Amino acid sequence: MAIGLAYATPSADTAKATMGIKVSPPEVKAGNVTFNVKNDSKDRVHEMIVIYLANPGRQLPYINAQNRVDEDKAGDKGEVSDLKPGASGTLRVNLKAGKYLLICNQSGHYAAGMWTEFTVDP
Numbered sequence: 001m002a003i004g005l006a007y008a009t010p011s012a013d014t015a016k017a018t019m020g021i022k023v024s025p026p027e028v029k030a031g032n033v034t035f036n037v038k039n040d041s042k043d044r045v046h047e048m049i050v051i052y053l054a055n056p057g058r059q060l061p062y063i064n065a066q067n068r069v070d071e072d073k074a075g076d077k078g079e080v081s082d083l084k085p086g087a088s089g090t091l092r093v094n095l096k097a098g099k100y101l102l103i104c105n106q107s108g109h110y111a112a113g114m115w116t117e118f119t120v121d122p
Helices: none
Strands: 027-029 031-038 046-052 076-083 088-095 098-103 115-121
Touching: 031 046, 031 076, 046 088, 076 088
Parallel strands: 027 115
Antiparallel strands: 031 088, 046 076, 046 098, 098 115
16 A cells, blocks of 8 residues: 555655545535535445644644544544445535645545545635
8 A cells, every 4th residue: 555645745646646535626615515425435444534724735643553644633623434335424514714635534544645635715
């Protein structure tokens, strides 16, 4: 599995990512936002966590021993947890304007490139 593809990692080549998150649209207006999440995997559990980037471009706090982001320190705004292969879930959250990351924080998934940027406009 590829490692070092975490957000804001210097010289990370995301073309080598073995996992990913697709979001459509990539930006919305501030306020109540509904995420309809589907795990397209045929064999892995995934999740989708919304993280506010107080300092865009800065690496997220990481727990190396667990191979995952420290959600509490990173600014977790809500999540759709533990979706089995093919399963769906919904998250409705009130978001202020700014930059966010959508990540999967199952062990090793974030480091394998399973994240995407998301913008909330004023």
